[in-house]
Amino acid sequence: MGETPSFKVSILASGSTGNSLYIETDKKKLLVDAGLSGKKVTNLLQQIGHSPEELDGILVTHEHRDHIHGVGVLARKYHLDVFANEKTWQAMAPLIGEVKNEQKHLFEMEAIKTFGDMDIESFGVSHDAAQPQFYRFHRNGKSFVMLTDTGYCSDRVRGIIRNADAYLFESNHDIEMLRMGSYPWSTKQRILGDKGHLSNEDGALVMTDIIGNKTKKIFLGHLSKENNFKELAHMTMENTLMEHGLGVNHDFVVCDTDPELPTELFAI
Template identity: 70%
Template sequence: MNDSNGFQISVLASGSSGNCLFLETPKKKILVDAGLSGKKITSLLNDIGRTPEELDAILVTHEHRDHIHGVGVLARKYNLSIYANEKTWQAMDPLIGKIALEQKHHFEMGKVLTLDDLDIESFGVSHDAAAPQFYRFYRNGKSFVILTDTGYCSDALRGKITGADAYLIESNHDLEMLRMGAYPWNLKQRILGDKGHLSNEDGAYVMADVLTDTTKRIYLGHLSRENNLKELAHLTMVHTLKEQGLAVGHAFEVFDTDPEQATELFSV
């Protein structure tokens, strides 16, 4: 850990097939979600020079498989603390196998959890899960927001996530690719609905509203394999922000993520 003020982060994997983010401070190393196999997450951690033995905890956003697939395995093997809200625990419990009672922790929506030198604020989103919530991390005046898996971003939610130093924001689908693609009609309706996912355009307009002079990095996350392309998501974000008169490439940068490959560790 070489940044004494904020934290270091790697998006280990992001996409419709699996999601996992690593964040560390001088005192804590945590994952947000563990939606791949324990073996794959271990490999991705090794790619950034970290090991699962170093981890302290996993924060869970919601119970969908692409966010919890490896939670139980990692928790049992490395004796990790798992944090989720009560409804998510109820939905997740039958899916992840037995977890020791002392490893189970409740982190309710709208609350702030302090883990040593890290403060974490939880906030609810609109998604078809039991009680989905995402997180804003704070340390020494620095903050990082992760927001994926939501059908829309209300004005109230925009207020909660404004002015972070860095973001992981959902760019799930290109509207035209989704509409013209092979998905059945009911699945298209789910994705496009209020409890689905943000499109490339949706994510870009959210960022245009919430970034400030402190924002230095935007990572595009949770891209659909079938209904998006990295190039499309990236172009849509950059073009929309430029249209809004924002200094993309100067004041801040836009970065891609990958479902199979970790981003380089970056400091916030």
């Protein structure tokens, strides 16, 4: 008999066009972000055998459209509680339409909140949003970290996210593809800056520092449609980890995500 998993997770969508993640325990089922239409999120949930009616709430990381597009629609249609910090609520409120006051909840940065049988830890990141934060989920000695929108990863954040059992981690762009690509220079500067996104190379170097003996899965997230592709992000992560003497495909595996298709529901 195998041990009962602490979490089940599916990365419903990850990329520059929309982001959403599903996580469940025995007692709670949550979304983190809903950066696609309500209809699309519903369809993605159905592909992993679930539905919005089952959800207990939505956690929001920040107010950019590719993270909140469907939040208001889903909250209204399915009477879902929505959790975000105060500055994110202020920035997000005009963008998602009316949400009843009793469905609005604060989840402030650098806090730990208990949802049923799991604890969720929030931490601030460096991104060009009002007050962006991501999450580490804890239950029964296991943990899952998601971090997909940050220009750099400070020592403080590295300490918070170190040695998780699984990660959804940013590999947004290949630096040379971005530099040579068609984006305006101002956009390139934003992406490459401290409040932009981690490149394949930078994300891989951070992972060499935070990976631990518990770590079994690393999912690469938020790949740019124009300035990256899966094979390159995957190769960069694996090669960098191997160069640092880490046990790729032995101690852990590197996994891909997709902007259109959910990952299989995996256990932690």
